[in-house]
Amino acid sequence: MKKNVKLIIEYDGSNYSGWQKQKHSITVQQKIEEAICEVTKTDTEIIGCSRTDAGVHARSFVANFITESSVPPSKFKYAINSKLPKDIVIKKSSEVSLDFHARFHSKGKKYVYTILNREEPPTIDRNVMYHFNKYLDVDDMKEASKYFIGAHEFDSFYKKSGSSVKSTLRTIYYCDVTKCEDVIKFTVIGEGFLYNMVRIMAGTLIEAGIGRIKPEDIKSIILAKDRERAGRSLPPQGLCLQEVLY
Template sequence: MRKIRLTVSYDGTDFSGFQIQPNRRTVQGVLQDALAKLTKAPVHVVGAGRTDAGVHAYGQVVHFETDSRIPVDKWPLALNAVLPPDIVVREAQEVDRAFHARYSATGKTYVYRVDNRRYPDVLARRYAYHVPHALDVERMRAAARHLLGRHDFTSFCSAKTTVKGDRIRHLRRADIVVRGQDIWFCFAADGFLYNMVRILVGTLLEVGQGMRDPEAIPAILAARDRAAAGKTAPPHGLVLWSVSYGDDAHNPVDFASIF
């Protein structure tokens, strides 16, 4: 058996998330169906992360095992020929048996796009959260600096999470970049909790609107209470940008190239 690693992009709009679910269209399910069609055998796909319904990916990583002899450099072409247009395989590698898309990962980078125009950009409606209110970017950047480092992010984790143990994560990057009337939030960490990025964005947007003080962030972290943080931003602005495995640094984010 061979183990193949794929880098996959997808538009999450018409998926009920990554993880396979009965009678639902999911990224995992569509990938498994495509692989079964090519290999003529059932194939189990393992992803680096379980993106929610409506969340997109530029650099999701998955692995699967197969006894197919398709050359590794032919997998993207073969899969893209049978996949629907909202999933694209960008790269394939044959990896060591010890590799695991989820457990071998050393970090992830997410980006979140906010359309800050007075009226929404109709062409961005599937990929950006429209916030028509004036946003103070410098206040949001000041708040984001308090998030950097190792913290217990319970306050920024959905109350529906199934994580019972350690909720400490090391947030390595919390950048806010303005491109025209778009505001991009970029977060890189060793791992993320359920809805963590969307809650971070929702809280920072409240800071940008003057509803919270930037200096309130340490107290929100210390509270370890979901009720202390802001609302959860909607899923369609979020993109899983890249997954790191220690042998590759987080890819630089070219915000203009995502969509």
């Protein structure tokens, strides 16, 4: 009998060319599908909630797959983990309705971009944060982030060369910037995101943090629909998919 198994996955994306399977690159999806194949002895395609880029991490990535295996859904976690490399882990496996789709049923995603703001570069956490050695005004960054909230056409925050979409209209539900000691976190929750959008948003907030733009300039940057007006796309290692909303 067919079963739909939902997976909650955590991974360090440092060694992978993103989530989605590619012909000549190693990806997270590929590794998990190979592990499932070893467990079930059947080629299986898994559906991911998103397509994280190369080097991006995830705390609670959601995926699902259809199987006729006799393995109890709650036990798949242990069986698959025994076949996975140490930088990918299944945190939970459970049975869901056959019509559940990890991507199409998602109502939103929560991303966190982490910046180490001090003179010295990171050592232990170098693969999970971006180092910026000049002083950043967190209050200005926090104020600037509020202008992202709402429904906007995010052309200025979209790398067009890597993707084509019918619409750049996206809704941001929540945005904030916090600091604890030397670590700054930019947290954003939205219904969906364009290619490189969060990393470009983070890069633009750095422009506000160093005083190159005023916080309220975010409004005109959005309205300009011009990629040249926004900040640069920050490196992938600072970005983590924290949660998927259903």
